[in-house]
Amino acid sequence: MGESGSGKSVSSMAVMGLHTSRSARISGSIRLDGQELVGAKQDDVRRLRGQKMAMIFQDPLSAMHPFYTVGNQIIEAYRIHNQVSKKAARAHAIDMLDRVGIPEPRSRIDAYPHQFSGGMRQRAMIAMALSCDPSLLIADEPTTALDVTVQAQILDLIRDLQQEFDSAVVIITHDLGVVAELADDIVVMYAGRGIEQGSAEAIFNAPEHPYTWGLLGSMPRFDRPPTERLLPIKGTPPSLIRVPSGCAFNPRCEFSDRVRGDACTTERPELLPAGSGTGAHVGHGAACHLPTAERQQVWAQEISPRLA
Amino acid sequence: MRITRKRGAAALVVVAALGLSACGSGGGTGGGGGDEPQLDNGALGSVVAESDEKGGTLTFGLAGEWGDTVDPGETYYGYSWDMLRNYARTLVMFKTEPGKAGLELTPDLATDLGKSSNGGKTWTYTLRDGVKMEDGSEITSADVKHAVLRSTDKKTFPNGPAYFEAMLDLPEGYQGPYKSKNANTDRAIQTPDDKTIVFNLKEPFAGFDYLAQLPQTAPVPEDKDTGSKYRSHPLSSGPYMFDGNFDVARGFTLKRNPEWDPATDPNRKALPDEMVVKTGLEANDLDNQIVAGTIDVDIAGTGVQSAALPKVLQQADLRERADNPVNARLWYTSINPTVKPLDNIECRKAVMYAMSPTVYQNAYGGEYAGGDIATTLMPPQIPGYKDFDLWGFKKNPDGQPDKAKEALQACGSEGFETNIAYRAERPKEKATAEGFQQALEKVGIKANPRPLPEGDYFSGTCGLPSYVVKNNIGLCVNGWGADWPDGYGFLSQIVDGRVIRETGGSSNTSVRIPEVEDMLDKAIVEQDEDTRNEMWGAIDERVMEEAVIYPGVYAKAVLLRSKNATNVFVNESFGYYDYTAMGVKQ
């Protein structure tokens, strides 16, 4: 989760190995089922793509090739990784379309993407992504380009299929509603880095990073009178070409004056354990120079009441 | 008029030449610097690579389409006439010899030149024995008669010369043998037997032999005549015949005519086994091909393009293959006395003096490719040419502004404004018009260049008397080449005021001198050639006195021959190489 430009998509592309191979430099570690992907042979990563890890994208219209039928594109995806006849692949594709809830899949399989509505297209994309039964599905803003009513359907579908296929799903979004709906674990990203991570419960109920507070504060809620203003984060996301020194969030942070010295502008905070480290807080971490205790206090006394 | 214009707008340039060695290089004035390139000029007055070796293929090239037809009844282009002699024999022809001899007539199909009687109104020719058409039939006087008669049908052959119908005593309203099938034409042409043909004229004409050399006297058997379709394969009477059909776009091939008997033909060597004419070439590529030797000669005879000219003048190996004959063509400018204030001779004189002859010469490409500064109407090689320089052009190649101002004063004018017309498609005429504009400006005459389309230059604008007056066109840039090298052929169409038609269409736009008309009438019937030639010279001088024509340059061209060509010489009646004489190295 994070604002536009916070590095969510780039990270997922790196996982898929879809970064521009010539100009991108990747360090660190990406592991899929224990297999190290960073530095792995491109062809090996390619073989995993579509099969073990699949991806769906924000705009289902531009993400499908306009000149090939929907069925064709699903069949192609299936046959790359499975040595089956065209006929079998077609049957599988029809089955997939059926499972993602496309009516009359037998005839719709020969339709072109432009003949589908936006929601249908996204369903078809999902069918394509799941055609090889991947262990990991990355969904990059899967609902952003869709109508609100359709959004919910797609999210339901993803959740249902996740259970059915038993895949891990990574949802990339800036939409807290989507996160609340789907996520077990959340990474909040800012300026290309994870700045807080933890279970959904921890992030929503006891967030410890000022940026996360800001995000939660800018979420419209129906249980508040509409006259009350939202609490947006001031300023704009930083340019990734000139990331602010120290804590990248410092120019927008309301609490940097509470940090002693100039740590906020000189020293980049590491992602360190946060919260109690038990229960919902297993694996909870935040990257902020404020001491954990002070963060919990600020949340409990200053932020949380404002949001309630 | 023999139209030697190259196709359309593209490349008119240095139009064809009637060459002459005598005046070859001496005529240039003023313009040249220290290092004058020496062109070989070997084919002027002598034969280059003289040869009797038969065989091989002689290749001609032409930029653009064949501008004309190959039908002897209609052809009117110079190069077409030169080429025609390979597949058609006329009653008489110009000698196929270098130098002055090329201007002399000699019998071809006939045994002798014409015998005149009845005071020059009747002309009789006898045909040689044993001359056959390509189909093996013996040529008869009826074939010649039919050929001449069909050529008078100007609806079928609109572009041919129109001398015969003007001069022969044909029945009133005669429209040629196709339409006036039953007309009795014996009053005009009699064929008392198979070998004799007698022409009867309305008026005496001393130079009838020049008409008898026109392609229109080449025999066309009536039963083989296909009218306007005949052009696709004219039946040969000469040493070569068409191999397949004539094609405007692709050219044609001539092969030996097995029925041709050299014993009947003293004029043709017929060296190559085959002649190929390639048309539709790009003009600069054509020059390159002649340099490289893939083509032997540019059939148009208009000289090399300006791109190749410096190379030809500078490279020794090319100079050795180049000739620079003078043309029987005059580039000139008409001064219209119908347009005020040029009706006053003093104002016309001002124009004559103000213009710089060198500027005129340079407009046409300088001394070699353009030509020599002209002081008369007739170019030097025309029999009857008289050497005079009434206006002092040669002594004052840069113009005489002082004299021009004097003349202007005498005219009672401080200066005036007029227009100078030229053919828009011709860059050289444009340069000429601009030259006039600058030269005349110096003496206070404002001459505005006016480009006009070539298509109806004579029929609709410059040649239309009412048009020039209405549009204040005082000057018309112009050019003229004769149908044959003779005073009559050169002068009659451009100095006779009676040929000017109020409806337009005449080549003469400015000469309306009654005295000259009388002089012409007398010269035409004069039987003695020397006296006649003197009379042409006098006419020339009388016209020049009147200041109605500014003579610009006697055209010249830089001709290039391939290294393979043999037996090459310039035939002076054409002004370029003699295509019946050339052969190729084996």
Added chain:
Amino acid sequence: MPTSVISYIIRRLLAAVGLVVVISMITFAIFYLLPRLAGASPETLATRYVGRAATADTVRVTAERLGFYDPLYVQYWDWLKGVVLGTTIDTGAGTVQCPAPCLGYSFRNQEPVTPQVLDRLPVSFSLAIGAAVLWLIVGLSVGILSALRRGSFFDRAAMTFALAGVSMPIFWTGLVALAIFSYQLGITPPGGSYTPFTENPVQWAYGLLLPWITLALLFSAQYARLTRAGMLETMGEDYIRTARAKGLRERTVVTKHGLRAALTPIVTIFGLDFGLLIGSAVLTETAFGLPGLGQMAVDATGSNDLPQVLGVVLLIAVFVAVANLVVDLLYAVIDPRVRTR
């Protein structure tokens, strides 16, 4: 075939016919109306058909015979009728049958225009087809390679060369090519060497080799640039990312997904280029002395043979319209989105 496709084809067909008619009108107006507006009388127009020696009377009769006194729309209608139904032409010397499609009668060559034009067509077609094959092969492969290796030495060299190729006047390249390859090295035939395919296919190709290469050079350059730009754009599309995300091999991604989409606009341009080229390779035909339609148009214009000019222009218009039609239909095959529109 669904009715939408049939109606699509019919609509395109009608548009093509309309285009030809409009072009013929414009051409007719240019050559027959403009001179009149510029002050030329019917007689002036007629002088072009009667030769130098004609009397004023002959000119008048000719102008009448050619219908120059009729209002322009009548003249155009007569001409159009001749094209559709054929006509009989009074040449003055007699009558000539001119069967449909009669494009008029060339008074310079004393022949109906249609057979003359059809006689030239194979030359222009031969030139265009060979050059097209060459430039497609060269232009597309260079363009694709450049796009895939964007910024590489190959890319920069190829694009510099392409820029030069686009800017070089073909007339000049033609003459230089002839001078070098034909006259210096002697490996190609000289200008003016055309052999019909039906006569000798080998000589045909040999004679056209240099014109093909010269003409293809110009177009290859254009097509390399177009292809490169198209490929670069396409390869940045989302669906290419999708194709990669599926785990497709890069080669398949480029050819099956990238090229397929990048080539679509090139098909359009190619169709128009090819149709137009049939009649407009004037400079190439002139430089190499090929007796094609372009050269005919130039010669006919130079000698004011209006029926010939009109005939050539109309034929070119037909080719452009046909090319347009083929492109439209092809587009419907290539791009499914067009079909339903």
